[in-house]
Amino acid sequence: MTTVMIEDVDPSSADRGVAAHYGDPMREQRVLETAVGLVDRSHRDVLAVPGEERAGWLHTLTTQHLSGLRAGQGSELLVLSPHGHIEQHAYVTEDGDTAWLDTEPGAGEGLLKHLESMRFLTRVEPRDAGPERVVLSLVGPGAADVVAGLGAPRIAEVPPPKFAAGSVLPEPTALYAVREFEGGLARRVPLGVDLLVPRADAEQIAARLGVPRAGLWAYEAIRVAHRIPRLGWETDHRTIPAEAGFLAGAVHLDKGCYRGQETVARVHNLGRPPRRLVLVHLDGVATDQPPVRGTPVSLDGRTVGFVGTAVRHHDLGMIALAVVKRNVADDARLLVGESAALIEP
Incomplete structure (x- = not known):
């Protein structure tokens, strides 16, 4: 099998370090759309947030309703600037002991720095977990069958402008089922199932799954066709959540104060993002x-x-x-x- 790495075709790409394709990117796309394929996304940055106060702490710092997040659940979150511009986006996976955050390659350092600056006396211990864990993605309609017991992801409808207070359920707007499997954690997401696995065991787990490999080019083609935004690609320094498709899955519009909330609420109530x-x-x-x-x-x-x-x-x-x-x-x-x-x- 021919493996062409991202850096072989674009040495400056932020996605360097993983395979662009395995010889036939169009065939790989068809596999991801009609069956199931495994995509190496180990270039993503991973953070670990252990500590008994982690759920409530992340709830206060981000756009998502996370105060009740429990083992077996995952979601998405944003960190905003004081003016409501998107600074960070991450998926969160809760296993009962630790909240694992995975984000775009190169974004983890900034996210960790922000979290560390907001610890104060809270009992949490955020750290860089990139050397420990990596992300592999099963993509396609057959992904859930490979890791049994994961239902479809649930993403709440965005409420209309000027909705009644208290009408949005006090839980994550995107709720992704998570389960442990031999070797790591599996999180159901809109494109399939993300696997959070030990870095040292990633190749062994990939071989054990027994599904065909697909490169990042194929993954990106499916993501674009499904209109799923990506931090740093579909955002710039002034992007707000309502502009770039993050409002449905990563923002709870009826929760307590967080940085940038005033902008989010004002734009949503007016119903006119720029x-x-x-x-x-x-x-x-x-x-x-x-x-x-x-x-x-x-x-x-x-x-x-x-x-x-x-x-x-x-x-x-x-x-x-x-x-x-x-x-x-x-x-x-x-x-x-x-x-x-x-x-x-």
Whole structure:
């Protein structure tokens, strides 16, 4: 099996350290869409937060309702700036002794620094757990069958603007079932099942699962097609949760104070975020190369947004997630680099 690493094709990529593909990225995409494949995502940063006060402490620091998080549950969270801009995004997995946080490669250091600065007298001991644990992802409709006993992920509906106080349940808006298996933890997520396993045992566990390998290129293509945003790709320094698709899974709109809450509440009550996340189709006539992250999206000669992740999808062709101004119409004729582009409503 031919293994092509991310750094072989893009040495500067933040995703370096894992496989881009194993010789046939389009076939790997089809496996992830129709069956199940295993994706090495061991480049993600992992933090551990043990300590008896961890749930309530994370609840006060983040956008998610975590005060009642218990063993066998997982969710998502954001850390915001005082002005409500997204600074961090992480998945949380609770095993009864420790809350494990996994985040984007390179983001763990900043998240850990923030957590350490907010400890005060709280009985928690956040640490870098990258040397201990890594993330592997089972992706596809057959993922839950590989790790039995995990139901579908539950993501609550976003309440309408100016909803009645107390009408949102006091629990995580995204609730992902977690179970222990021989070798680690399995967390159900929208694209399949994420495995949090000891770094030293990762290859042995991957071989034992007995499912085909797929590279990160295939994973990213499926993620883009499902419009799932990624911190640092579909966000910039001024992105707020309502703009980039994080509101449903990572934000509880009716919980106690957290940094940036005023901006989140104000924008939601007005119902008019300045920008929105869209899926765009690129014509591929002028170039067959997907645009790089940050490529401007323009309309009638003026910039109206930027591209986050652009991919070649085995069925949809060249597509991308982009963040554009809210008033850009769905039928607008856009230009992304050299390519004409249309929004999929």
